[in-house]
Each structure stands twice: as structure tokens, then as C-alpha cells.
Amino acid sequence: xxxxxxxxxxxVVVRPGFxxxxxxxxxxxxxxxxxxxxxxxxxxxxxxxxxxxxSENAEGPSxxxxxxxxxxxxxxxxxxxxxxxxxxxxxxRWFGLLVGVAVVALVFSLLCSQISAAxxxxxxxxxxxxxxxxxxxxxxLVFGALAGVLCERTGVINVAIEGQLLLGAFSAAMFAxxxxxxxxxxxxxGAAGVAVGxxxxxxxxRYRVDQVILGVILIVLCTGLTGFMFERFMASDxxxxxxxxxLPVWEIPVLGGIPVLGPILFRWNALVYFVFxxxxxxxxxxxxxxxxxxxxxxxxxxxxxxTVGIRVLxxxxxxxxxxxxxxxxxxxxxxxxxGFQFSKGMSAGKGFIALAAMIFGRWNPVGAMLAxxxxxxxxxxxxxxxxxxxxIPSQFLSMAPYLITIVAVAGLVGRVRAPAADxxxxxxx
Amino acid sequence: xxxxxxxxxxxxxxxxxxxSTGQVASETAATALRTPDPDExxxxxxxxxxxxxxWSANTVTVTVLSLFLAMVIGGVxxxxxxxxxxxAYGYFFxxxxxxxxxxxxxxxxxxxxxxxGAIVDPAAVTGWLDGENTIWxxxxxxxETLTYTAPLVFTGLAVALxxxxxxxxxxxxxQAIIGAAVAGLVGFGLHLPPVVHLVFTLVAGAIGGAAYGFVxxxxxxxxxxxxxxxxIMLNYIALYFLSWLIVQDGVQDPNRTDAISKPVDENALLxxxxxxxxxxxxxxxxxxxAVVGVGWLLNRSTFGFELRAVGLNPDAARTxxxxxxxxxxxxxxxxxxxxxxxxxxxxxxxxxxLTGSVVGxxxxxxxxxxxxxxxKPWGVLLAxxxxxxxxxxxxxxxxxxxxxxxxxxxxxxxIVLFIAAPALVRSVFRLRAGRTGRxxxxxxxxx
Numbered sequence: 001x002x003x004x005x006x007x008x009x010x011x012v013v014v015r016p017g018f019x020x021x022x023x024x025x026x027x028x029x030x031x032x033x034x035x036x037x038x039x040x041x042x043x044x045x046x047x048x049x050x051x052x053x054x055s056e057n058a059e060g061p062s063x064x065x066x067x068x069x070x071x072x073x074x075x076x077x078x079x080x081x082x083x084x085x086x087x088x089x090x091x092x093r094w095f096g097l098l099v100g101v102a103v104v105a106l107v108f109s110l111l112c113s114q115i116s117a118a119x120x121x122x123x124x125x126x127x128x129x130x131x132x133x134x135x136x137x138x139x140x141l142v143f144g145a146l147a148g149v150l151c152e153r154t155g156v157i158n159v160a161i162e163g164q165l166l167l168g169a170f171s172a173a174m175f176a177x178x179x180x181x182x183x184x185x186x187x188x189x190g191a192a193g194v195a196v197g198x199x200x201x202x203x204x205x206r207y208r209v210d211q212v213i214l215g216v217i218l219i220v221l222c223t224g225l226t227g228f229m230f231e232r233f234m235a236s237d238x239x240x241x242x243x244x245x246x247l248p249v250w251e252i253p254v255l256g257g258i259p260v261l262g263p264i265l266f267r268w269n270a271l272v273y274f275v276f277x278x279x280x281x282x283x284x285x286x287x288x289x290x291x292x293x294x295x296x297x298x299x300x301x302x303x304x305x306x307t308v309g310i311r312v313l314x315x316x317x318x319x320x321x322x323x324x325x326x327x328x329x330x331x332x333x334x335x336x337x338x339g340f341q342f343s344k345g346m347s348a349g350k351g352f353i354a355l356a357a358m359i360f361g362r363w364n365p366v367g368a369m370l371a372x373x374x375x376x377x378x379x380x381x382x383x384x385x386x387x388x389x390x391x392i393p394s395q396f397l398s399m400a401p402y403l404i405t406i407v408a409v410a411g412l413v414g415r416v417r418a419p420a421a422d423x424x425x426x427x428x429x
Numbered sequence: 430x431x432x433x434x435x436x437x438x439x440x441x442x443x444x445x446x447x448x449s450t451g452q453v454a455s456e457t458a459a460t461a462l463r464t465p466d467p468d469e470x471x472x473x474x475x476x477x478x479x480x481x482x483x484w485s486a487n488t489v490t491v492t493v494l495s496l497f498l499a500m501v502i503g504g505v506x507x508x509x510x511x512x513x514x515x516x517a518y519g520y521f522f523x524x525x526x527x528x529x530x531x532x533x534x535x536x537x538x539x540x541x542x543x544x545x546g547a548i549v550d551p552a553a554v555t556g557w558l559d560g561e562n563t564i565w566x567x568x569x570x571x572x573e574t575l576t577y578t579a580p581l582v583f584t585g586l587a588v589a590l591x592x593x594x595x596x597x598x599x600x601x602x603x604q605a606i607i608g609a610a611v612a613g614l615v616g617f618g619l620h621l622p623p624v625v626h627l628v629f630t631l632v633a634g635a636i637g638g639a640a641y642g643f644v645x646x647x648x649x650x651x652x653x654x655x656x657x658x659x660x661i662m663l664n665y666i667a668l669y670f671l672s673w674l675i676v677q678d679g680v681q682d683p684n685r686t687d688a689i690s691k692p693v694d695e696n697a698l699l700x701x702x703x704x705x706x707x708x709x710x711x712x713x714x715x716x717x718x719a720v721v722g723v724g725w726l727l728n729r730s731t732f733g734f735e736l737r738a739v740g741l742n743p744d745a746a747r748t749x750x751x752x753x754x755x756x757x758x759x760x761x762x763x764x765x766x767x768x769x770x771x772x773x774x775x776x777x778x779x780x781x782x783l784t785g786s787v788v789g790x791x792x793x794x795x796x797x798x799x800x801x802x803x804x805k806p807w808g809v810l811l812a813x814x815x816x817x818x819x820x821x822x823x824x825x826x827x828x829x830x831x832x833x834x835x836x837x838x839x840x841x842x843x844i845v846l847f848i849a850a851p852a853l854v855r856s857v858f859r860l861r862a863g864r865t866g867r868x869x870x871x872x873x874x875x876x
Contacts, residue, residue, distance in 0.1 A: 159657075207850035212597055212657050216796050217846050224838025225506075231833035232510035352661055359658060395673035402662035409654040418655075 022095055026085030029078055029102050036106055037075025040113035043391070044068040050115035051124035054260050056132070058124055065108075067116020074109035078102045107381075110392075118388040130380050131264050135272070136337070138376025140165060140347075142275050143330020144354025145361065145368035146282055147193075150323035152363055153286060154316050155299040156204050157423040159215025160196060161327050162351025163222030167192040168331020170226040173342035174233070176244035176335070185244055186271070186332045193328015194321055196222060201320040205313055208425035219351075227344050238341060246339030247271060271333045276369070278326065283365040295319060299419035302426040312426045327351075356405035363419060375401040481861070488803065491854050495847035496815075498857065499840045504536040506839065507832060511535045539830045546825025547574050547818035565705025570821060572707035578817030579778060580605075580788070582716030583771030584795025585802060585809040586723050587642075587764040591656075592804040593727060594760035595740035600645055600660025601768040602792025603667035604638040608769020609776045610671050611637030613783040614680070616693030616776065626696040631715075631773055638769015639762045641667065646761025650754035656761070664792070672785045682782065690783035699777045712774040717810065719767065724806040726763070736760055768792060797845045816841060 044067040053062040081102040085091045091098075115123055144161040151158035171192035176185025196218055203209045234242035247269035256266040286292035294315055297305040302312045334350075335342055353375055360374075361367030382397035508514045517524075517531040545551075553567040584601045591598035598604075612634030621629060645659040674680055675690045682691045699710040727733040738746040739756045747753050772788045780787050798816055802808030823837035847854050854860070 159661075203846065203850055203853075207852050209849045210597075212599075213796075213800060213849060214846075216599065216793070217800075217842050217849065220793065220797065220838055221842035221846070224835050224840075224842055227835030228506065228833050228839060229510065231835060349665055352665065355658075356662060393673050395669040398669045399666045402665045406648070406654070406659050406662050409658050410648050410652045411654065 020092075022085050022091035025095070025099060026082045026087075026091070029082030029085065029099075031082075032106065033075050033078030033080075033082055033102070035075075036078060036109045037072045040071040040075060040109045041068055043117055044071040044113035045116040048116040048123055050112045052111075053124050053126050054128060056126055056129040056263060058126070062124070065112050067112055070112030070116075071109050074105045074112060077105040078109070081105070114385055114390045114392065115388065118390070122388045125384065128260055128263055130377075130384050133380035133383060134373065134377040135264070135268075136376070137379040138372045139272050139275055139337070140330050140333055140350050141354045141357050141372035141375055142279060142369050143333065144327055144351050145357040145372050146275070146279050146365060147323040147327035147330070148355055148358035149286075149361075149363055149365050149368050150282065150295075150319050150326065151200075152358070152422050153299045153419055154295045154319040155302060155419060155421040155424065155426070156200070156316055156320050157211040157215065158200065158320070158323060159212055159355065160200055160218035160222070160351075161354050162347055162349070163215075163219040164193040164196045164324055164327035165331040165334065165347040165351045165354075166219075166226050166345070167196055167222045168328035169334040169346055170229065170331075170342050171328070172332030173242050173244045173335045174229075176332075177241055180245070182245050182247050182336050185336050186247075186329055189330075189332025189336075190325045190328040193324040193326070193331060195324070196328070197320050197322075197324020200324070201317050204320075204425065205316055208427075211423045223345065226342075230342065230344055234342060242341045244335050244339055244341070247336045269337065271329065271337070275326075275330070275333075279365050279369045286365060296419070298426075299421055302421050302424075306426070306428065312428075316426075330354075353401050356401055359418075360405050360408050362417075374404075490860065491851045492801070492848060494854050494858055494860075495844050498847055498854065499843035500540065502843055503836055503840050504532075504540075506836065507536050507539050508532045539826055539832045539836075542826045542829045542832075543819070543822035545822070546570055546829075547822030563705055565703065565707055568703065568705075569707060570825075572703060572709035573821035573824070574814070574818045575713045576708045576710065576779060576817075577820040578813045579710070579712035579716045580771040580774045580791045581794055581798050581813035581816055582713075582810055583719060583767050583774060584791045585798030585813050586719055586795075586806060587638075587768035587771065588795045588799035589802060589804045589806070589809050590723055590727070590736075590767065591760055591764045592799060593740050594736040594756065595743060596646075596649070596656050596757065596760060596764075598642075598645075598660060598761065598764050598768075599657055599796065600642065600663050600792070601764070601771070601795040602788070602790070603660065603664035604641045604765040604768035605772030605775075605788045605792045605795075606664075606667040606671050607641040607772075608634040608638035608765075609772030609788050610667075610674055610783060611769070612773040612776055613690055613693060613787075616697040617691040617782075620694060621696060623696045626694060627699065627777070630693070630697040630777060631770065634769045634773025634776070635766040636769070638772065639766035642761040642763075642765015642768065643758065646758040646765075649761070650757045668785075671783065671787075675783050675785065680783075688785055692782045693777060697777060698781065699774065708779060710778040712778040715770070715774065716813070719770070720806045720810045723767070727806065732756075732759060768795065771795065794841070797841050800845045801848060 046068045049064040049066045050070060051062050051064045053060050055061070081098045085095070085098055088094065111125060115125055144165060147164065148158050148161055168189035172185035172189035175188035176182050179185075199218060199221075200211075200214060203214050204211045230242075233240075249267060249269050250273070252266040256262045258266070284292075286295060294305065294310050298310060298312050298315050306312050331347070334340070334346060340346075354372065357371040357375055358368045361369070361371040378397060378400045382394050385392055385397065386394050511531075514528070514531045514535050517528040521528045548570055549567065550570060553562060553569070556562040557564050557567045584605055587601045587604065588598050612630045615633040616626075616630045619626065619629065641663065644663060645654075645656045648654040648659050649656045672688065675688050680690050682689050699712050699715075701707065702709050702711060702714075725733075727737065735746065735751045735756050736759075738749065738751060739753050739760075743753045746756070771791055775788050775791060776783065794816060798809055798812045801812035801815065802810070819837045819840060820834075823834040826832045826836070827834040
């Protein structure tokens, strides 16, 4: 073997001079845009137009875009954005804006083609409704992603979010039914999340078990435990153990009455307001308070933190438990939002999408919330498209969050980086 | 007290034959000081030493005690969720015997059925000896155990091999799904003579899994993208791909409205190993062959050496002139092929057609199998047998004792949890510190 092999560091990517991040993204966008213009243009209905209604149904103010023209035009906008990224010498400065425009245009190209091709009477999109759904779908993801951010910023990998959501949902359904109170359910869900968090903290911090392995084991444990208890109690006697009520919707006075914005932002149940407020609080906490600085330093360089007198292990325990509380409450949202019964495996991979949202959001609370909203929008889009009978397979849209995350971690569109000490047990000395 | 510090007196204990010369005595003493190995010293002290060794935290002891602890916690769960037992505990102080008897009945009956379903049911054996039923009924539990074991061997190896190479392959599930999907397409798409078709289908499954394993390996080697993140995401992509695939024209069974593919050709199915409707099939033998193959690959081949070197210390391996990137990619390709074979085994051994959940949970179970097997090929085989037995027994436990089969997941998770934290087991049972270095399954590391 030659000595050149030495250069093959797995974590070092040699960037070729010409193919910068901007140029590579630009090339991808050019291809995507042309593809969208051709494929969506052909799929679109030439004579029909796509109508976007700013309400929850077919009535209300609206705007229309001619189907085929719109699909092709938006596809070309994506291409133009790509060309600009390829050609501009100042592409770096405009990168975020151009990518954002391209993504929005891509979605509109898809929508123009699919809505116009829908059957008569279904050629409209209730924008308010779809937005509300996006937020609704994203709430458990936001809960999970915030729990992940809290854990990992402090240096403990939390793969077990899925398990925390599941056990939280089970516990919420059971205790909300027994106590006949949704609020007891919320507390019980949070407590279940704390219990899983405690196991995670105990084994990860005290016994220094590999945290990814630990997370996987905890997921199996939660799946087994909830399945077992479900069969033993709920399957035979759903009336007594599995009939949770629905969380009441709190419409904010005055603000809830605003057209369009009212239903989108101000007509939710308590947990939805709670999670977004908590997310913003965590963001400011992490980057603006003493607790946040300490948490981040423990996650990045525990030895240095210890040297200046921060209790590394204590802080890690504390943060993992609080994260468990958040994820557990997220689990309770799964049943209490609509008063669903608990069913086996009802978290259905949401914990993993939450993990993806956390990574895509670059271990940043607000970033994670935005990523969760994006993934929620993808799910809402998929529901909408299958409702209008779109030929696009729903499975491919379901894949989108996972694909986006792989692209993000592979550094194809910018690189994401975990806290330096994430997953590394701290040994004093 | 550790073994090497056994007092000198034990070597010249009164039970031993009297020592004639001082020279021999000093030699014996030297032997006692030198050897911590119980096999080398004869006589009763060896027995003590054996017990001492048994009660120190070695691999076998910790495994057995983990199993025991998990069963105890499982028993507590059974009691807590049993209304008869909890009712008896309601008047515990009036009649403690009732509560204990009720607990014992519930737990012992459940675990007896677990055993009967996994290994042997004495009633069926006596029935066979009395001529009341065929031998196949007596062998049914073992057949079920081996049937559940076969795919777990493959996925367990897929995870274990990657472990040894310093990679955590959570993607065995996705690789098994893609393997099964490709094998399914070949299985019902082609029509070939016997044996040839089976070989083609198995190879197709392995290639499908290998291709899907290549993706995270390549991404890790080229961009440093962490394999845990990419494989988790790829699992779900595979799942959605399969659920899309099986409803396509030409794949979906034209006689069915539900999401199921056409059945695989008879020629491509894995042949049964026994008569009497027993499900055990060739897959378990292929699994053993895979264990031998992976054992050779890891311990005897150049690639295996590089794989282990990279797993232990990538920087040192790179300095020694090995290509870390190529090793990562190669490891994931082989791991993917193994997991793909696991999925194919399920398809050709028991399922017979593709459904959305055709491979079940074998990929995730493979993780627990690999951990319990401590990343060693033969350990994986033993671990897969244990979990296969738990699955097979769990079915009988569910139908005969009404204990949900989900308890098996709880037991599995607890066993592996305790094994991953040997220090906990050691302190619970007050074991002496043994060669714990060997017990650490993997070194904890970050993303």
C-alpha cells in the first residue's frame, strides 16, 4: 500500500476546490428543477387551475394558479435558483435564501400539478386546514426533538425517545381513564417519560453503558412493557383502562377570532401552546442563562467544565430527567390530543423522526422545532395528496424526512455536527 | 479477594498428600501463586477454586445471573398484572400463605409453559412413548425454537460483525427488508428448476442486503456521516419502500385485495428438515454455516484482521497502512449481506410471500442477539438459540397461561440491559471482581 492511504481520515472530507457546497447544491437544484418542470408539467392538467383557499374548507378568499403553466414555472424557478448558486461568486451569502426559495417553489410546482389533476370539485387546497394539520402532526415531534436536544447538549445520547413517547402514551391513556381526568393523564405521561429517562441516566452515567445501545434496549423494553400491560389490562377491559378523554381546546380570546391566523395559531389545546413555549424557553435558556452555558460546556468539554467547578454528572442527571419529562408529556399528547385509545406501538416511529428533526435542526432547540414543523408539513401534505387522489405514492412522501436527514448528516447540503462530548461517559480524573 | 491471591496454605492443605521434600513443597507453593487457573490444580481446593471462579464476575456467570434477574422481574410483572394474585395480596397480613401461593402458581405456570413451548413438553414425550402421538409432536417445541433462531443468527451476525469493526449497525432491519424484497422479486419473478432457484434467490437476498448495507458504509467512509443516524433513517426508508412495492401491479397477488405479494415459487422455498408439519427448515443449517464462515472471516482472514484492527483503533490501523474507509465499507457490505440473508430466510422458510411486516422485528432483535453474544460468532449462535427459544416458548405461554407474548420482549431487553452493565449484576449478587475487562461488550463512544 502506498502512503497516500494515510489521508483517508473518515471524519475529514477533502473538499475539491471547484465543487463547493453552494455549487453542489446548485447542481442538484438545477436537475431537480428541470425534473419537476417536466414531470409535474406532464402530470398537471392543462386546462384546470389549482385553487388555494385561505380557510378550512372550500369557501373564503382564494387565489388560483393555472395548473400546467404553474407547475412548469415553479420548476423553472427552482432551476434558476440552482443556476444562480452555480454561477454567482457571492453564492455563499445568498445560499439560505436561494435554497429556501427553491424548496418553496418545488412544493408549489408539485401542488399545482397535483391539485389541477384532481377530479372535479377537489381542485383546491384549504391552506388553513393543511397548516393546522402540519402543526398538529409536528407537536409530538417537537416534544421528542426538544427532549433529544436537552439530553445531547449535555452529553448523553438519547435514542430512546421512541420508547419515552410510547410509555408516556400508555401511561397517559391508563391514568387519564382511571382518574377520569386528562390532566392526570398528562402528569402520568410525564412521569413515565421521567422513569425511562432515569433508567437512561442511571445506566449511561453510573454504569457507562454505550448510550446508543442503551437507547435501543430501552425502546425494546418500553415496547414489551406497554404491549404486555396493554394485553393484560386494556385489551379485555377498554372501558376501565383505555378510554381517555380529549384535552379541551383553549381558544385565545380576541386573537383566536383573527381570520386565517386565528385558527392556525390560537385555537389549540394546552399541550400545543406548552411545547412551543417550552421550546423557546429552552432556546433562551441554553444560549442565555448560566444553566445553559453549563449544560453546553458539559456537553462539549466535560473535563474543562469540571475544572471550573461545574458538577458534570449531576447536571447530566438533571437534564436527562427533564428531557424525559418533556418526551413523556409528548407521549401523552398522542392519546389526549384527540382522545384516542392507546394501541400497541402507537408511536409508530415518531421518536425516530423526532431524532431526525433534532439532527436536522443541528442540536438547536429552535432549529429542531422548525425541522419538526417541516416534517409535520410533509406528513400533512401526504394526507392532503392522498385525499385528493393524487397518483404520487404516499410512501415516497413518508420517506422524505428520513432522506432529508441522511442528506443533512452526509454533508451534501452543509454539515451538521453533534456536541463534542455527546455519548461519551465522563470519568473524573 | 481475587484468584491470584489465594493464600499459600490452600496448596498444602491437610487434605493433600503429605509433602516429602522441601523442594516439592516450594514448587507447589510456586504453582499455587502462579496459576489462577482452576483446572491446573487437582484435589478439593480445585473445587473451591471452581466455585470461587464461578462466583466471580465472568462471562457465563453474569449471563446466567442476568437471565435469572430478568426472569424474576418478569415474574413480578406477571404477579402485578394478575387480578387473582393482587387480590390475594389485598389480605396479605391475614393470610400471607395465600398471596405467596397465588404468586407461585401464576409465575411457575407461566414459566413452565415457556419451557414446554421452547424445549420439550413431557406430556408429548410420554404420549409418544405410549404410542398416543407421533414423535413429531414431541419434537415440535424444538422445531419452533430452531425456526425462530435461524433468521436471528443472520441478523445477529450482521450486527456483531459490524461491532467488531467499530460500527453500530442499527440498520440490520432495513437490510433484512431490502434483502427479503429482492429475494421475493427473484422468488416469484423467475421460474427455475429446484436447487438452482433456491440458490439464485438466496444470492439475490444477500446482494439486496449488501447493496443496502453499502450505503451507510460508504457514507461513513466518505463523509463521516454517523452510521447510527444513517441506518436508523434507512430502516424507515426500506419499510416504506417495501409497503409501496407489494401493492404494485405484477408484485401484488392478483387474487388478494390486501397488501401481499405473489407467493414465492415452490422451488425457491427452503426445504423442511423434518416431517409431521414441523416448520424447522434448512435456514438453521445455513445459519450455522454462516457462523462458521464469519468465524473464519473474523479470525483467520486478512480482511477480518483489518476489520478488528480498525474496530479497536482506527488511527492505529491507518498508521499501519490499512485503508479505514475501505474496511468500513466492506464491513457494512458483508453485514448487509448477512442481514439480507436473514430476511430471505424468513421469506423462504416461513412467510412464503412478501407482506409489509414480513421480516417482523428480526433486525432489531439481531442487535440484542449480538450484544448477548458479545460480538462473537458462536456467542451469537447461542444467543440466537436463547432468544429463539424465548419466542417459541412465548407463543405457548400466551395460549396456555394467558401471559402476553410481549413479555418476551421485556425479558430480552432486561437480559441485555444487565449484560451491558456487568457492574450492576456484580453488585446485586455481590460477585467478586473477575476478569471484567472481557465483559465490556463495546466501548462507549459518541455519534
